[in-house]
Amino acid sequence: xxxxxxxxxxxxxxxxxxxxxxxxxxxxxxxxxxxxxxxxxxxxxxxxxxxxxxxxxxxxxxxxxxxxxxxxxxxxxxxxxxxxxxxxxxxxxxxxxxxxxxxxxxxxxxxxxxxxxxxxxxxxxxxxxxxxxxxxxxxxxxxxxxxxxxxxxxxxxxxxxxxxxxxxxxxxxxxxxxxxxxxxxxxxxxxxxxxxxxxxxxxxxxxxxxxxxxxxxxxxxxxxxxxxxxxxxxxx
Amino acid sequence: xxxxxxxxxxxxxxxxxxxxxxxxxxxxxxxxxxxxxxxxxxxxxxxxxxxxxxxxxxxxxxxxxxxxxxxxxxxxxxxxxxxxxxxxxxxxxxxxxxxxxxxxxxxxxxxxxxxxxxxxxxxxxxxxxxxxxxxxxxxxxxxxxxxxxxx
Numbered sequence: 001x002x003x004x005x006x007x008x009x010x011x012x013x014x015x016x017x018x019x020x021x022x023x024x025x026x027x028x029x030x031x032x033x034x035x036x037x038x039x040x041x042x043x044x045x046x047x048x049x050x051x052x053x054x055x056x057x058x059x060x061x062x063x064x065x066x067x068x069x070x071x072x073x074x075x076x077x078x079x080x081x082x083x084x085x086x087x088x089x090x091x092x093x094x095x096x097x098x099x100x101x102x103x104x105x106x107x108x109x110x111x112x113x114x115x116x117x118x119x120x121x122x123x124x125x126x127x128x129x130x131x132x133x134x135x136x137x138x139x140x141x142x143x144x145x146x147x148x149x150x151x152x153x154x155x156x157x158x159x160x161x162x163x164x165x166x167x168x169x170x171x172x173x174x175x176x177x178x179x180x181x182x183x184x185x186x187x188x189x190x191x192x193x194x195x196x197x198x199x200x201x202x203x204x205x206x207x208x209x210x211x212x213x214x215x216x217x218x219x220x221x222x223x224x225x226x227x228x229x230x231x232x233x234x235x236x
Numbered sequence: 237x238x239x240x241x242x243x244x245x246x247x248x249x250x251x252x253x254x255x256x257x258x259x260x261x262x263x264x265x266x267x268x269x270x271x272x273x274x275x276x277x278x279x280x281x282x283x284x285x286x287x288x289x290x291x292x293x294x295x296x297x298x299x300x301x302x303x304x305x306x307x308x309x310x311x312x313x314x315x316x317x318x319x320x321x322x323x324x325x326x327x328x329x330x331x332x333x334x335x336x337x338x339x340x341x342x343x344x345x346x347x348x349x350x351x352x353x354x355x356x357x358x359x360x361x362x363x364x365x366x367x368x369x370x371x372x373x374x375x376x377x378x379x380x381x382x383x384x385x386x387x
Contacts, residue, residue: 040367044333049365114358115331121272149247156248160255176271176294178341183363192365 011223012216017209024205031202035195048112049192053199055105058098061203063165065095066134068211070162073155085151086222088158089141090214094207096134103131114178122171123179130168133161147222273341276320287348293322294341294360302336315340315352322346326354333359 035053042049072088075081106124107117118124137157144150172181185193273294279286293315301314311326324342334340339360344353 042365043368044361048332052365112332113361115334116356116358119272119358152248153251156251157255160252176273178272178358178360180361180363183365187362187364189366191367 011219017212020205021209021213024202024209028199028202028206031195031198035199039191039195040189045113048109051105051109052192053195055102055109056196057200057203058101058105060200061207062095062098062102063169064204065091065098065207065211066130066162066165069095069134069158073158073162076151076155082147082151082222083219085147085154086218087211087215089138089154090211090218092134092137092154092158092161093214094210096131096138097210098203098207099127099131099134103127119178121177121179122175123168123177126164126168126171130161130164133157133164137161275317276315276322277317279322279346280320286346288345290343290345292341292343293324293346293352294339295322297334297336297338297340299336304330311357315342322352323350324352324354326357328357330357331359333361 032053036050039050041047068091069088072084072091076084076088106127110119111117137154140157141150141154144153169182171177172179188196273292276293276295279291279293295315295317298314298316298321301312303312304310309328311324311328311330313324315322315324326342326344334357339362341358341360342352342354343356343358346352
């Protein structure tokens with residue numbers, strides 16, 4: 001499986017992306033600061049409520065990120081384009097990070113709010129399973145050498161992993177859990193809702209920027225690999 | 237790029253079957269049977285088979301039922317789901333948000349003396365988040381509980 005090394009012109013260029021990255025980070029600093037400073041402590045849990053400004057947007061955007069994995073995994077299986085595999089993998093990396101963030105922030109919230117760091121209820125367990133599937137996805141990519149086979153296996157695991165997302169979402173409704181069911185604007189103070197949405201957009205921008213950066217890095221890695229192969233095979 | 241070889245098709249099929257089986261084991265068996273906790277009504281309906289078996293019990297703290305003894309760290313309260321009441325005995329400081337009307341899950345055993353001996357107490361938060369009403373300050377309920385009951 002030796003595709004010709006792409007000409008440097010084919011590789012993605014920075015363009016306006018550094019500006020977008022700077023914007024995304026300034027935006028998330030602003031929305032987090034607004035949430036921390038301006039929202040009135042919750043009547044039951046005081047300042048602890050502010051953990052939701054990371055936990056909840058991270059969980060939402062994680063779901064979206066795994067939908068991106070699903071999309072590019074199908075696209076790879078359909079079109080067999082290597083770049084789609086690299087896009088799916090970039091999204092899987094970002095999604096795993098957000099999933100880890102969701103779990104850790106949830107635990108930090110749970111210890112004072114519930115009284116325990118962890119409970120094996122359906123929501124927490126299914127989220128952990130989701131996290132482990134995508135950690136497995138990334139580990140598998142590190143072990144499979146052949147890019148074509150790596151892409152096929154990744155697509156299969158990526159699709160199966162993404163199927164878990166709606167299960168995680170519905171788990172609090174399908175089963176009786178310690179984790180609360182989804183809130184809605186009717187059950188949450190409007191200023192908290194505003195802060196949640198602002199932070200969700202901030203996480204979305206960061207997610208887009210991260211996926212783009214990881215994808216570009218993967219493209220350059222592949223180009224370097226192919227260049228090394230070309231030299232080893234004695235081609236120019 | 238070449239199409240999939242027969243071998244890789246087979247491998248993908250195997251992976252799909254394996255992961256599918258894994259998912260079925262995890263979720264298929266769960267259904268309604270695997271619940272994180274029983275309600276007082278469900279526990280009481282078990283009759284004598286509900287005694288002295290490890291179980292999680294969830295419901296709401298019945299208002300005005302909380303008795304807290306700060307010297308011996310003894311906590312007693314009634315857990316209710318509206319249809320059934322179970323008296324719960326727990327040791328140690330309850331979590332920060334424990335108070336009248338709050339959702340609570342306890343782990344332990346229901347004794348033959350009809351008192352549930354809890355060795356772990358969790359507060360189940362609802363999906364509601366509101367700032368305190370005018371005149372209230374956050375977490376006051378908790379401080380009041382400890383002060384009043386502990387005094």
